[in-house]
Amino acid sequence: xxxxxxxKRSFIANVLIRFGFVLVIFALFVFFAAWNPxxxxxxxxxxxxxxxxxxxxxxxxxxxxIATGGIDLSIGIALDFGAAAAVVAMKSYDMAWxxxxxxxxxxGSVVGIFNAIxxxxxxxxxxxxxxxxxxxxxxxxxxxxxxxxxxxxxxMPDEFRQIAQGDTLGIPNEVLVALLLILVYLIxxxxxxxxxxxxxxxxxxxxAIVAGIKTNRNLIIAFIFASATCAxxxxxxxxxxxxxxxxxxxSYLLDAIAATFIGAALHPRGRPNVLGTVVxxxxxxxxxxxxxxxGINFNTKDALSGIILISALALAVAQRKASEAMLLGxxxx
Amino acid sequence: MSLETLSRRSSTSLSAAIGAIPLxxxxxxxxxxxLNAPNFLTVTNLKLVLVQSLPVMLIxxxxxxxxxxxxxxVVSGGIDLSIPATTVLCAGIMASLLSAESTGLFVxxxxxxLAALLVGGMNALLVTRLSMTxxxxxxxMFVAVVGVNNVVTQRKRINVDHxxxxxxxxxxxxxxxxGLILVALITLIAFxxxxxxxxxxxxxxxxxxxxxxxxxxxxxxxxxxxxxxxxSVMGFxxxxxxLARGAGSSPGVEDNLMVEMVLATFLGAAFSPRRxxxxxxxxxxxxxxxxxxxxxKSMGVNVFWTGLIKGSLIVxxxxxxxxxxxxx
Numbered sequence: 001x002x003x004x005x006x007x008k009r010s011f012i013a014n015v016l017i018r019f020g021f022v023l024v025i026f027a028l029f030v031f032f033a034a035w036n037p038x039x040x041x042x043x044x045x046x047x048x049x050x051x052x053x054x055x056x057x058x059x060x061x062x063x064x065x066i067a068t069g070g071i072d073l074s075i076g077i078a079l080d081f082g083a084a085a086a087v088v089a090m091k092s093y094d095m096a097w098x099x100x101x102x103x104x105x106x107x108g109s110v111v112g113i114f115n116a117i118x119x120x121x122x123x124x125x126x127x128x129x130x131x132x133x134x135x136x137x138x139x140x141x142x143x144x145x146x147x148x149x150x151x152x153x154x155x156m157p158d159e160f161r162q163i164a165q166g167d168t169l170g171i172p173n174e175v176l177v178a179l180l181l182i183l184v185y186l187i188x189x190x191x192x193x194x195x196x197x198x199x200x201x202x203x204x205x206x207x208a209i210v211a212g213i214k215t216n217r218n219l220i221i222a223f224i225f226a227s228a229t230c231a232x233x234x235x236x237x238x239x240x241x242x243x244x245x246x247x248x249x250x251s252y253l254l255d256a257i258a259a260t261f262i263g264a265a266l267h268p269r270g271r272p273n274v275l276g277t278v279v280x281x282x283x284x285x286x287x288x289x290x291x292x293x294x295g296i297n298f299n300t301k302d303a304l305s306g307i308i309l310i311s312a313l314a315l316a317v318a319q320r321k322a323s324e325a326m327l328l329g330x331x332x333x
Numbered sequence: 334m335s336l337e338t339l340s341r342r343s344s345t346s347l348s349a350a351i352g353a354i355p356l357x358x359x360x361x362x363x364x365x366x367x368l369n370a371p372n373f374l375t376v377t378n379l380k381l382v383l384v385q386s387l388p389v390m391l392i393x394x395x396x397x398x399x400x401x402x403x404x405x406x407v408v409s410g411g412i413d414l415s416i417p418a419t420t421v422l423c424a425g426i427m428a429s430l431l432s433a434e435s436t437g438l439f440v441x442x443x444x445x446x447l448a449a450l451l452v453g454g455m456n457a458l459l460v461t462r463l464s465m466t467x468x469x470x471x472x473x474m475f476v477a478v479v480g481v482n483n484v485v486t487q488r489k490r491i492n493v494d495h496x497x498x499x500x501x502x503x504x505x506x507x508x509x510x511x512g513l514i515l516v517a518l519i520t521l522i523a524f525x526x527x528x529x530x531x532x533x534x535x536x537x538x539x540x541x542x543x544x545x546x547x548x549x550x551x552x553x554x555x556x557x558x559x560x561x562x563x564x565s566v567m568g569f570x571x572x573x574x575x576l577a578r579g580a581g582s583s584p585g586v587e588d589n590l591m592v593e594m595v596l597a598t599f600l601g602a603a604f605s606p607r608r609x610x611x612x613x614x615x616x617x618x619x620x621x622x623x624x625x626x627x628x629x630k631s632m633g634v635n636v637f638w639t640g641l642i643k644g645s646l647i648v649x650x651x652x653x654x655x656x657x658x659x660x661x
Binding site (some may be wrong): 071124125127131133135143147258300304305306307310313314318 | 406459463464465466468469470472473474476477478479480481483484487488592595599635637638639640641642643644645647648651652655656659
């Protein structure tokens with residue numbers, strides 16, 4: 001192809017390639033707003049942000065693990081363990097809310113420690129290791145709750161409930177927690193030396209080892225840190241409905257993986273990254289909310305959100321490929 | 334003989350011994366069931382185990398084709414998690430068309446096959462043209478296809494009572510069910526194509542080393558794309574067996590199928606000498622996985638524990654495979 005042609009189509013192509021995904025988000029936004037005026041009301045927009053908090057936190061954890069080059073299918077288990085430990089600590093042991101929070105985070109970390117033993121100690125691939133953690137963790141919850149019944153705690157301390165139901169300076173607390181964790185993950189994964197080491201491991205493990213990076217140590221830290229993060233999401237879930245529902249974390253798994261990969265596709269070099277994940281989570285929550293407001297049949301909504309998910313992924317990846325090709329083309333010129 | 338070869342030989346035999354642990358474990362479990370659940374080791378029950386494992390075996394063949402063509406790294410290599418969804422979609426389409434009375438099995442089959450090919454083609458397109466990760470693509474496809482199936486069936490159970498489908502579970506030859514004979518035939522045909530033809534060897538070469546295969550002139554992407562089509566066709570074939578097993582299409586079958594498919598295929602790798610996914614390994618894995626679940630059920634083990642047992646089995650099998658490979 002000669003340079004002339006490339007140059008001629010460049011303006012519109014440029015815009016489409018750079019902002020294709022953003023344009024689609026905007027188009028869907030307008031579509032939902034046109035379908036149901038309620039969508040655009042401030043209250044609904046706050047709803048979207050609030051509803052995204054749990055998925056946001058889980059997706060951050062997933063982003064970290066995928067950045068190391070692995071995957072974590074057990075994030076839902078860490079969420080469940082966190083919620084269960086906090087509720088039980090308050091209900092059966094009369095712990096104050098800080099104790100319950102600690103208990104939850106420790107219980108979540110146990111999942112990460114178990115993953116780390118399997119992946120680093122026994123050298124099982126992360127997919128199969130965390131899949132077995134998922135099976136074992138689900139079974140443990142069934143045994144513990146005698147078949148999967150919820151553990152409710154209606155007289156939960158008020159301070160604990162505030163985690164999900166209170167406001168600070170007009171901002172819902174769960175949104176504040178999510179924002180805080182976004183900041184923490186930005187520092188840990190994007191701005192710190194440790195984060196660079198993690199990205200290096202994820203891109204080429206053998207090169208990272210040769211460069212002297214302690215890959216095993218970093219993997220252990222990443223798994224534990226990620227599962228502790230998921231436990232925080234569990235605390236929010238438990239505070240929100242004042243109970244622990246076994247096996248409730250699983251429903252977020254696919255969305256968290258999808259958000260990470262959509263976010264990675266938005267990155268110029270295709271890496272999993274915090275900001276991309278944040279945009280993707282907001283996009284997914286917006287679609288779920290918009291489809292709800294369209295008031296269509298439950299089954300149709302399910303099918304539509306699946307199809308939108310896979311189209312969004314394809315589009316994000318296509319956009320990155322096109323922009324890579326364009327970069328190569330301009331360099332060749 | 335020098336000391337070095339001696340020590341290498343002993344480490345090889347140690348590695349072989351460790352590699353045999355999963356098989357020993359499974360045989361040991363089966364014997365244990367036989368001793369403790371009196372009905373387990375009867376001909377009737379073993380036949381039941383075989384018949385129960387037929388759907389899993391079929392989709393395992395499909396999955397092993399994809400893993401062979403894409404390499405066995407689960408995250409970056411070849412995997413197709415959407416096969417169970419294709420199966421339930423085909424079963425759903427056939428069940429609702431058959432219950433409409435006006436359409437025959439032939440037309441229903443054609444529609445279902447087209448749907449399966451559409452899923453397989455989409456997978457192939459997204460993975461080879463857009464170079465999307467197969468794990469993610471097929472997981473998202475699983476959700477989308479299950480969603481479409483829920484629209485087709487409205488999440489209701491649809492009974493199917495069709496002679497041709499019932500025949501699959503009826504005895505055909507000396508009391509052997511027709512389905513068993515069909516799956517044996519399909520397995521042999523698949524074995525021939527995947528392990529004995531030029532195409533099959535090319536497929537394995539593509540998965541073994543993508544770079545080496547494309548340097549030697551193979552169209553790696555085309556082979557990989559074809560494997561997704563094979564997988565979706567196996568998903569379609571499996572739907573007849575799911576319909577026969579359940580006397581219709583019922584919601585929620587896909588989750589269990591997916592778990593058993595992944596478990597069986599990657600367990601199967603532990604039984605192959607080079608620890609790679611093979612068709613025989615996958616088929617053997619399918620029988621063992623079903624035998625274990627039936628065994629625990631007939632021993633009266635609480636169903637809450639099955640996840641724990643399955644998870645621990647994966648850990649033991651995969652960890653011993655990794656250990657024996659390291660020693661080798």
